Amino acid sequence: MNKFIFVSGGVCSSLGKGVAASSLGALLEGRGLNVRMVKCDPYINVDAGTMNPYQHGEVYVTDDGAETDLDLGNYARFTQSPLSRANSITTGQIYKAVIEKEREGRFLGRTIQVIPHITDEIKGRIMAVAKEDPDTDVVIVEIGGTVGDIESIPFLEAARQMINEQGRTNALSVHLTLIPEVAQCELKTKPTQHSVKAMQEQGIQPDVLICRAPVMLDDPTRMKISNFTNVELKAVFVSFDVSTTTYELPLIFSKQGLDQVVLEKMGVAIRHANLKPWTKMMEQFHSRQGKLRIGIIGKYMELHDAYKSVYEALFHAGLANAVEVELVKVDSALLEEADDPETILGANGSSPVDGVLVPGGFGSRGINGMVKAAQWARQNKAPYLGICLGMQIMVIEWARSVLKWDDADSTEFNESTKHPVVSLLEEQVDIIKSGNMGATMRLGKSETLIRAGSHIQAAYGDKSIWERHRHRYEFANKYLVEMTGSGLILGAFTADGSLVECVEWPDHPWGVGVQFHPEFKSKPIAPHPLFKAFINATKLTKGKENP
Ligand code: GLN
Numbered sequence: 408m409n410k411f412i413f414v415s416g417g418v419c420s421s422l423g424k425g426v427a428a429s430s431l432g433a434l435l436e437g438r439g440l441n442v443r444m445v446k447c448d449p450y451i452n453v454d455a456g457t458m459n460p461y462q463h464g465e466v467y468v469t470d471d472g473a474e475t476d477l478d479l480g481n482y483a484r485f486t487q488s489p490l491s492r493a494n495s496i497t498t499g500q501i502y503k504a505v506i507e508k509e510r511e512g513r514f515l516g517r518t519i520q521v522i523p524h525i526t527d528e529i530k531g532r533i534m535a536v537a538k539e540d541p542d543t544d545v546v547i548v549e550i551g552g553t554v555g556d557i558e559s560i561p562f563l564e565a566a567r568q569m570i571n572e573q574g575r576t577n578a579l580s581v582h583l584t585l586i587p588e589v590a591q592c593e594l595k596t597k598p599t600q601h602s603v604k605a606m607q608e609q610g611i612q613p614d615v616l617i618c619r620a621p622v623m624l625d626d627p628t629r630m631k632i633s634n635f636t637n638v639e640l641k642a643v644f645v646s647f648d649v650s651t652t653t654y655e656l657p658l659i660f661s662k663q664g665l666d667q668v669v670l671e672k673m674g675v676a677i678r679h680a681n682l683k684p685w686t687k688m689m690e691q692f693h694s695r696q697g698k699l700r701i702g703i704i705g706k707y708m709e710l711h712d713a714y715k716s717v718y719e720a721l722f723h724a725g726l727a728n729a730v731e732v733e734l735v736k737v738d739s740a741l742l743e744e745a746d747d748p749e750t751i752l753g754a755n756g757s758s759p760v761d762g763v764l765v766p767g768g769f770g771s772r773g774i775n776g777m778v779k780a781a782q783w784a785r786q787n788k789a790p791y792l793g794i795c796l797g798m799q800i801m802v803i804e805w806a807r808s809v810l811k812w813d814d815a816d817s818t819e820f821n822e823s824t825k826h827p828v829v830s831l832l833e834e835q836v837d838i839i840k841s842g843n844m845g846a847t848m849r850l851g852k853s854e855t856l857i858r859a860g861s862h863i864q865a866a867y868g869d870k871s872i873w874e875r876h877r878h879r880y881e882f883a884n885k886y887l888v889e890m891t892g893s894g895l896i897l898g899a900f901t902a903d904g905s906l907v908e909c910v911e912w913p914d915h916p917w918g919v920g921v922q923f924h925p926e927f928k929s930k931p932i933a934p935h936p937l938f939k940a941f942i943n944a945t946k947l948t949k950g951k952e953n954p
């Protein structure tokens with residue numbers, strides 16, 4: 408069985424299309440279907456790897472090292488869909504592939520056009536995901552942007568063609584719109600009517616509507632929407648603002664009958680819905696007690712999406728530890744300027760924290776603020792989790808504070824330092840010279856071997872782990888002897904033993920830095936072991952302080 412569901416959006420962006428598509432995926436999996444998720448991004452960048460996190464949010468990395476849109480992170484958190492390079496399609500990739508084929512003479516002299524060549528390339532890639540595994544039942548394709556955008560047109564046209572070719576029971580259109588509240592009293596359906604009209608102009612009649620609204624809509628409003636949009640009343644759903652967590656959405660949609668209606672429209676026999684993992688997760692949510700304040704020290708603090716997977720993984724770890732994790736976002740530039748980090752992070756500071764997390768990042772802005780945060784956590788015995796750059800910061804801080812190498816640094820920030828304790832991976836030297844910065848980092852999953860007796864070993868309970876990477880710089884091996892001689896613990900290495908993958912502080916409750924990105928693999932129904940251990944350590948440390 409190969410069915411396709413195209414999820415589009417209208418009126419405006421940020422309606423939660425990715426979360427809605429993911430929730431639908433979770434619900435169909437609950438009905439026993441094998442689901443694959445695909446994101447189509449209308450931008451011309453080939454991938455998200457070179458995009459500024461301020462514009463685009465985090466870059467989500469897949470096992471096979473693709474640098475993709477953050478919606479793939481939503482898919483990973485809500486569904487079991489395998490995600491690779493194939494599941495992230497951009498206009499840039501499509502045009503690049505078509506132009507390369509044209510240069511190779513593969514079109515035999517024909518004129519290359521948006522229709523059919525660009526649309527065929529899009530359809531071919533969606534079909535390839537459907538065919539990857541013969542057991543795939545449904546491919547949910549989220550089309551980025553909003554209907555009416557110039558950039559989205561080829562993707563919507565590809566969807567139209569596929570709906571026509573596959574037949575209506577095999578390919579559905581799910582459209583997301585906004586029901587705004589005007590003057591805080593009146594809910595307006597007109598933008599939704601216009602949005603559906605715009606879809607119809609593209610030749611697509613939505614089968615299902617999901618209306619984003621501040622509250623649940625009453626029946627007369629849903630009836631009005633149904634009437635003006637040609638969408639059956641029972642297929643008009645509401646994604647209202649939730650006060651709990653967006654992870655409740657699968658249950659909210661299921662209560663409204665979304666999965667039932669989608670199965671009916673696809674002509675799939677209705678099977679029992681197993682939503683136990685989601686109901687159990689919500690029970691965990693409601694039984695949390697107390698709060699832990701985790702300081703996230705980074706440089707893209709204004710935009711929540713910039714560290715999306717990290718924030719989500721902390722939330723998941725809170726569920727597993729029955730405690731609410733409060734995110735305390737601290738701009739590292741502030742710490743850099745502060746004379747004493749205690750005035751910010753300490754119990755009487757402006758942003759008191761129970762634990763510190765330094766996430767991944769690039770460029771030198773705010774680095775010394777992160778170093779100060781690491782020093783504060785080490786000296787005050789506050790649990791610390793360093794991710795990628797956050798591990799490199801631990802190494803720099805240790806070299807400066809313990810080995811007294813004041814100028815110790817990463818060559819990313821200071822090329823002429825006498826103590827380059829973090830330096831370019833060997834294979835990166837020529838890449839940097841060539842100036843080819845797209846998709847050229849150390850990317851994707853690889854094996855890490857863990858040393859016994861470390862915190863990381865206790866967290867994973869395993870010797871061999873597979874995690875994803877995205878970096879150019881590394882712990883510099885020429886300092887191995889001095890670093891370990893002064894007490895720094897090396898908790899894990901690459902499988903061939905050549906690169907340090909984890910450092911830990913001695914005589915400290917829990918200070919762990921990893922060169923990889925554990926946050927990409929955490930799910931609310933399966934929190935990541937390293938985040939779980941970090942939050943557990945923070946809870947224990949706080950408990951000791953306030954017995
Ligand atoms: N900038 C650092 C490097 O390239 C860290 C990268 C990251 O945190 N993802 O190695």
